[in-house]
Amino acid sequence: MLPWLLRRVAAGIAIVFAVVTLTFAAVHLAPGEPFLPPEGRPVNPAAIERLKNTFGLDQPLPVQYVRYLAALAHGELGESFSRRRPVAEMIGNALPNTVLLAGTALLLDFALGITIGVFQAARVRRRSDVALTNLTLFFYSLPTFWLGLVLLLVFAQWLHWFPVGGITDPVLHDALPLGGRLLDRLRHLALPALTLGIVGAGGTARFQRAALLEALGQDYVRTARAKGLPERAVLVRHALRDALLPVISLLGLALPFLLTGAVLVETVFSWPGLGKLAADAISARDYPVVLGTTMLVSAAVVVGSLVADVITAAADPRIRLSA
Amino acid sequence: MITSSWFRRVPVVVALGILTAAGCSRRGGCSGEYCGTFVIAGTGEVTTLLPPVSDASLDRDVFDQIFLRLADLAPDGGTIGDAGFVPQLARSWEWTDPLTLVFHLDPRARWQDGPAVTAADVVFTFDAYTDTAIASGDRTALSHIASVTAPDSLTAVFRFRDRYPEMFFDAVFHMRILPAHLLANVPRGTWQTVEFGRAPVGDGPYRFVRWTQGQTLELAADSTFFLGRPHLRRVIWRFASDLNTAITQVVAGEADAVEVLITPPNIKRAQDAGHLTLYPYDGSTYTFLQFNFRANGDVSRPHPIFADPDVRRALVLATDRPSMLQSVFAGHAKIPPGPMPQQWKWLWVPELTVPPYDTAQAAQLLAGRGWRDTNGDGVRDRAGKKLSFHLVVPSSSAVRQQYALLLQEQLKAVGVEVLIDQMERAAMDERVQGGGFDAVLESWNTDPTPTASVPGIWGTGGGSNYGRYASATFDRQVAAATSAATPEAAKAAWIAAFGTLAHDAPGIMLFSVDNIAAVDSRVADVRIRPDSWWALLWTWRIPPGKLNERDRVGG
Numbered sequence: 001m002l003p004w005l006l007r008r009v010a011a012g013i014a015i016v017f018a019v020v021t022l023t024f025a026a027v028h029l030a031p032g033e034p035f036l037p038p039e040g041r042p043v044n045p046a047a048i049e050r051l052k053n054t055f056g057l058d059q060p061l062p063v064q065y066v067r068y069l070a071a072l073a074h075g076e077l078g079e080s081f082s083r084r085r086p087v088a089e090m091i092g093n094a095l096p097n098t099v100l101l102a103g104t105a106l107l108l109d110f111a112l113g114i115t116i117g118v119f120q121a122a123r124v125r126r127r128s129d130v131a132l133t134n135l136t137l138f139f140y141s142l143p144t145f146w147l148g149l150v151l152l153l154v155f156a157q158w159l160h161w162f163p164v165g166g167i168t169d170p171v172l173h174d175a176l177p178l179g180g181r182l183l184d185r186l187r188h189l190a191l192p193a194l195t196l197g198i199v200g201a202g203g204t205a206r207f208q209r210a211a212l213l214e215a216l217g218q219d220y221v222r223t224a225r226a227k228g229l230p231e232r233a234v235l236v237r238h239a240l241r242d243a244l245l246p247v248i249s250l251l252g253l254a255l256p257f258l259l260t261g262a263v264l265v266e267t268v269f270s271w272p273g274l275g276k277l278a279a280d281a282i283s284a285r286d287y288p289v290v291l292g293t294t295m296l297v298s299a300a301v302v303v304g305s306l307v308a309d310v311i312t313a314a315a316d317p318r319i320r321l322s323a
Numbered sequence: 324m325i326t327s328s329w330f331r332r333v334p335v336v337v338a339l340g341i342l343t344a345a346g347c348s349r350r351g352g353c354s355g356e357y358c359g360t361f362v363i364a365g366t367g368e369v370t371t372l373l374p375p376v377s378d379a380s381l382d383r384d385v386f387d388q389i390f391l392r393l394a395d396l397a398p399d400g401g402t403i404g405d406a407g408f409v410p411q412l413a414r415s416w417e418w419t420d421p422l423t424l425v426f427h428l429d430p431r432a433r434w435q436d437g438p439a440v441t442a443a444d445v446v447f448t449f450d451a452y453t454d455t456a457i458a459s460g461d462r463t464a465l466s467h468i469a470s471v472t473a474p475d476s477l478t479a480v481f482r483f484r485d486r487y488p489e490m491f492f493d494a495v496f497h498m499r500i501l502p503a504h505l506l507a508n509v510p511r512g513t514w515q516t517v518e519f520g521r522a523p524v525g526d527g528p529y530r531f532v533r534w535t536q537g538q539t540l541e542l543a544a545d546s547t548f549f550l551g552r553p554h555l556r557r558v559i560w561r562f563a564s565d566l567n568t569a570i571t572q573v574v575a576g577e578a579d580a581v582e583v584l585i586t587p588p589n590i591k592r593a594q595d596a597g598h599l600t601l602y603p604y605d606g607s608t609y610t611f612l613q614f615n616f617r618a619n620g621d622v623s624r625p626h627p628i629f630a631d632p633d634v635r636r637a638l639v640l641a642t643d644r645p646s647m648l649q650s651v652f653a654g655h656a657k658i659p660p661g662p663m664p665q666q667w668k669w670l671w672v673p674e675l676t677v678p679p680y681d682t683a684q685a686a687q688l689l690a691g692r693g694w695r696d697t698n699g700d701g702v703r704d705r706a707g708k709k710l711s712f713h714l715v716v717p718s719s720s721a722v723r724q725q726y727a728l729l730l731q732e733q734l735k736a737v738g739v740e741v742l743i744d745q746m747e748r749a750a751m752d753e754r755v756q757g758g759g760f761d762a763v764l765e766s767w768n769t770d771p772t773p774t775a776s777v778p779g780i781w782g783t784g785g786g787s788n789y790g791r792y793a794s795a796t797f798d799r800q801v802a803a804a805t806s807a808a809t810p811e812a813a814k815a816a817w818i819a820a821f822g823t824l825a826h827d828a829p830g831i832m833l834f835s836v837d838n839i840a841a842v843d844s845r846v847a848d849v850r851i852r853p854d855s856w857w858a859l860l861w862t863w864r865i866p867p868g869k870l871n872e873r874d875r876v877g878g
Binding site for chain 1: 360362368370371376378379380455456457458459460462512513515516520521535536537538539541557559561562563564568571572574575576577608717719747748749750752753754756765766767768775776779786787872873876877
């Protein structure tokens with residue numbers, strides 16, 4: 001297993017390096033300049049030149065690239081053009097918020113998806129199965145930002161059940177005891193996590209249903225039934241255990257979905273995470289922040305995929321990590 | 324009576340009840356005159372809180388609370404002479420000769436970390452703002468000032484190079500006085516990223532508390548502020564992704580104010596919310612279609628269509644601005660007769676008029692220049708070339724997109740084809756600044772005076788004159804306006820300059836919005852300055868009888 005792991009880690013590093021290089025080229029080649037004044041205000045060429053000099057943008061692109069890589073090798077991500085603070089600090093502030101959002105959404109995604117998928121497989125081709133198939137397909141095909149806007153409109157703007165955005169109440173939060181602070185955070189988390197979680201759950205449910213139906217057709221399930229085990233035990237103890245393996249591999253695929261979805265959902269809900277940070281940075285042509293967030297997300301996807309493979313192998317003795 | 328609005332708020336009341344029962348009620352809370360917590364829904368996020376290195380709107384709003392000027396514009400003050408200004412750091416001032424202005428500082432003024440504000444701080448500030456290493460956007464405006472000296476700790480002397488109407492404005496408006504004891508040893512080249520910009524120390528009514536990335540910026544009232552204790556105890560900016568989100572926060576009661584509403588649907592949402600009071604005030608922006616006088620992408624050649632003044636005039640005449648204004652703003656804007664926002668109300672005079680909507684005359688002008696529809700496709704042509712142009716519009720502005728569509732429709736009626744190019748703002752700026760456009764819908768946010776922005780956008784060689792309009796007559800008239808000896812002479816010269824613009828038609832002046840702020844109705848004494856929305860915030864208050872739980876918390 002160790003050689004396999006080392007090969008995968010090396011491949012992962014190469015992938016992240018390629019992503020950084022491509023992103024570096026893309027952001028510099030894209031139209032638009034950093035350091036522009038706010039819209040409708042005069043451009044100050046001297047200030048722009050000064051800023052370019054301060055941030056090293058007056059150097060040729062290859063020099064900037066080499067300098068960036070050299071700094072990266074020392075663990076430095078540079079300074080943000082638009083917020084004038086270290087990128088590592090900004091990412092450090094935003095990352096826990098995205099982890100909280102994506103983690104909650106992932107829990108919702110798998111808890112809801114697996115439950116619905118199992119329920120459907122147990123009632124295959126009945127009316128409830130058909131209805132849920134259509135419902136999950138509907139949610140799976142929804143753009144996350146659209147669902148976010150609808151939830152925001154209905155539950156925050158019209159019904160006022162949840163806040164319209166942010167991560168905590170800016171006035172009351174600090175004055176609350178621990179329980180109150182937790183409740184406040186949950187209220188703010190609910191809509192963005194639901195947005196990401198529901199869309200993901202639509203896909204997970206369809207996947208889980210198919211996997212469980214395939215497992216239910218296997219010989220060992222027929223044997224279990226022939227032994228007279230109750231259907232519930234056959235479903236949960238025998239078929240589901242096998243059918244969960246492909247779903248576990250979905251974990252690795254869910255990560256990129258969640259992180260890219262977070263860009264839109266965090267923007268809709270003013271959630272101060274990596275996604276919003278990246279979106280704001282792209283608008284402001286804040287190259288170091290775009291590069292930092294892109295690198296982190298690509299690394300997370302590589303690691304997520306690796307972890308999913310390892311978990312799948314650990315859960316399924318038939319798989320040997322040697323290829 | 325239980326209303327539907329009450330019913331909708333039940334879950335919020337319950338949630339807030341749980342929250343407050345869990346925590347606030349045990350804390351007693353603040354009561355009395357100085358308890359308000361005021362949350363402003365801000366669009367975007369602060370860049371840096373060091374004044375000379377930022378011109379961003381949100382940054383300037385925060386500067387207004389933390390840093391003082393020597394004197395500030397009175398709510399209805401003019402920029403010519405010194406009569407329209409009120410003391411801030413300077414208790415008084417005098418002209419010892421036509422080129423020498425002496426400020427006497429208020430001895431009560433203190434930096435929030437303790438030391439007194441002195442004339443040495445004023446000298447240091449002028450030096451910083453005019454330093455090329457900092458490259459402040461206000462450097463040009465300060466170029467008329469030859470020197471600033473400090474004969475004693477409470478006296479600052481400004482020596483000017485020449486005499487002009489806005490000497491006092493230039494001396495006080497552009498610079499917010501900085502603490503020399505905290506910044507003198509910081510290398511100027513590092514000011515863009517210096518820690519002070521993330522946690523400033525000022526001398527204003529509010530002191531910095533914290534800036535939580537992507538979320539909020541919090542200030543606390545300085546109870547010892549020498550001009551009077553601010554009534555609002557805490558001021559919090561809550562960062563929103565865009566104006567719609569900011570307005571939603573205010574409508575939902577999660578923020579107390581937003582400075583502009585702009586469109587009729589937003590105004591209606593705020594009116595329907597029930598807990599907001601709307602405050603109209605003069606707008607500081609105007610929006611226009613700017614023609615490029617040079618060929619798209621080749622500034623060495625004249626533009627094949629817009630180099631001809633008759634064609635430009637025809638397009639102005641073919642634009643039905645009143646109907647566009649009604650359709651987009653439902654009356655919440657005005658058509659400027661020149662390049663002017665509503666805040667320059669002294670220039671909204673009968674002598675300047677908006678050209679009439681006259682498609683017959685427009686058609687006649689175009690035909691007179693040889694533009695006729697020879698092939699019956701509905702678009703005029705001349706020598707095989709269609710009368711067609713690209714109009715660049717920022718994708719971030721729904722209002723300007725609406726205007727682009729309306730312009731397209733109206734100009735089609737006189738046989739002109741408009742192709743709309745929607746562009747992301749940074750990409751649009753790069754293209755427009757490089758001259759790669761035919762026409763663009765621009766919106767300009769102005770200073771309290773036309774002195775800088777008018778020659779900048781419309782003057783020959785102006786830094787923001789992307790259409791490359793050039794008129795010696797206009798330049799001469801602007802020079803006369805900026806150097807006039809009296810306000811009356813300046814006004815006459817500006818009117819003449821705007822008359823020249825109307826004749827030359829380098830653009831179509833489309834609208835100047837009525838600014839309307841939405842503020843929670845529990846806030847009293849609300850006064851908004853057009854050039855600086857929150858500048859008078861420290862004089863606003865929440866009467867003790869109207870304090871809510873959010874105002875009392877943490878007291």
